[in-house]
Amino acid sequence: xxxxxxxECVSVLNSHTQDVKHVVWHPNQELLASASYDDTVxxxxxxxxxxxxxxxLEGHESTVxxxxxxxxxxxxxxxxxxxxxxVWRRHQPGNQEGVSCSGAEPTWKCVCTLSGYxxxxxxxxxxxxxxxxxxxxxxxxxxxxxxxxxxxxxxxxTFSLAAHVPRAHAQDVNCxxxxxxxxxxxxSCGDDGDIAFWRYQRPEG
Amino acid sequence: MSLVxxxxxxxxxxxxxxxxxxxxxHAPPNPAMEQDKALEVYDIIRTIRDPEKxxxxxxxxxxxxxxxxxxxxxxxxxxxxxRFTPTVxxxxxxxxxxxxxxxxxxxxxxxxxxxxxxxxxGTHSTEEDINKQINDKERVAAAMENPxxxxxxxxxxxxxx
Numbered sequence: 001x002x003x004x005x006x007x008e009c010v011s012v013l014n015s016h017t018q019d020v021k022h023v024v025w026h027p028n029q030e031l032l033a034s035a036s037y038d039d040t041v042x043x044x045x046x047x048x049x050x051x052x053x054x055x056x057l058e059g060h061e062s063t064v065x066x067x068x069x070x071x072x073x074x075x076x077x078x079x080x081x082x083x084x085x086x087v088w089r090r091h092q093p094g095n096q097e098g099v100s101c102s103g104a105e106p107t108w109k110c111v112c113t114l115s116g117y118x119x120x121x122x123x124x125x126x127x128x129x130x131x132x133x134x135x136x137x138x139x140x141x142x143x144x145x146x147x148x149x150x151x152x153x154x155x156x157x158t159f160s161l162a163a164h165v166p167r168a169h170a171q172d173v174n175c176x177x178x179x180x181x182x183x184x185x186x187x188s189c190g191d192d193g194d195i196a197f198w199r200y201q202r203p204e205g
Numbered sequence: 206m207s208l209v210x211x212x213x214x215x216x217x218x219x220x221x222x223x224x225x226x227x228x229x230x231h232a233p234p235n236p237a238m239e240q241d242k243a244l245e246v247y248d249i250i251r252t253i254r255d256p257e258k259x260x261x262x263x264x265x266x267x268x269x270x271x272x273x274x275x276x277x278x279x280x281x282x283x284x285x286x287x288r289f290t291p292t293v294x295x296x297x298x299x300x301x302x303x304x305x306x307x308x309x310x311x312x313x314x315x316x317x318x319x320x321x322x323x324x325x326x327g328t329h330s331t332e333e334d335i336n337k338q339i340n341d342k343e344r345v346a347a348a349m350e351n352p353x354x355x356x357x358x359x360x361x362x363x364x365x366x
Contacts, residue, residue, distance in 0.1 A: 019343070019344070021343070037337075037341065037344075062337065063337070063341065081337075081341070119278075120319065139319070140319070166279075167279075170317075172342075
């Protein structure tokens with residue numbers, strides 16, 4: 001971006017009723033996801049020169065702190081103060097799974113809820129676009145990595161805990177990010193003021 | 206179980222860091238230690254002044270010794286849970302007291318801890334809303350950026366000379 005150019009605000013969306021904690025763009029479409037203190041995830045797309053909220057994902061029981069798109073963009077992961085990680089899947093109108101849609105708008109359904117792994121608020125989730133692994137940043141100072149079981153049903157996927165570092169940071173872990181080009185390289189940061197680099201290897205067998 | 210944990214920890218190893226941290230075993234719960242810690246917490250919060258009245262939270266019975274619960278959650282790490290009783294059912298004062306509790310403990314509590322603050326059940330009509338706010342660290346930080354709120358909190362938590 002040329003330093004001389006200015007940014008112009010083209011739209012303000014106030015669908016959420018409380019603070020918005022995170023926004024993230026879809027990997028290949030003009031679709032935006034947001035996470036909020038109002039316990040929902042919302043999706044937005046452009047319609048006739050303005051942006052509209054095209055979906056609201058409800059299910060979390062407390063603040064949603066972050067969302068992450070899967071590489072292909074058909075699924076979304078969200079993490080919350082309710083200590084769960086949820087995976088949502090898009091169903092297009094006329095889908096074979098028999099999921100009803102209103103009009104031409106796809107429906108998003110929660111197809112997996114991972115609970116019992118995190119002991120405090122989950123502040124961030126990152127979905128690796130190279131390996132499909134999910135990493136989480138938690139208020140219990142730990143980093144966890146989840147992998148999808150290879151044989152799992154796309155409509156009811158199962159994820160298992162593949163790695164857990166209990167004291168990744170001396171305080172809350174706030175953010176995790178997978179390197180876009182180097183598989184297994186993960187960066188994290190926390191309230192302790194540290195940035196850490198990790199190398200993750202999928203467990204054998 | 207420990208074999209599985211060993212395999213898991215091998216797959217996630219640290220690069221570029223020498224933190225000097227060691228992962229100790231989880232100690233069995235020690236009620237005497239937890240009780241000690243609870244008193245340590247109480248000693249810090251009881252002198253906090255009420256935002257409205259010229260009394261401490263202890264004098265107004267907003268906090269009592271029994272309102273502090275401490276649980277060991279790891280090696281030298283404790284979960285501290287405080288349930289306070291606001292004097293009036295006014296939302297903004299309750300959140301302000303919650304804020305004072307959090308800020309003072311953040312500054313004064315010497316041991317490693319995670320803190321949860323709640324309004325004692327049944328004392329407030331919007332208690333879920335208040336509890337959610339005072340336990341959201343981003344909202345707490347945002348509140349402390351407000352100069353007016355910050356000033357009130359400072360007055361409530363500063364120890365008199």
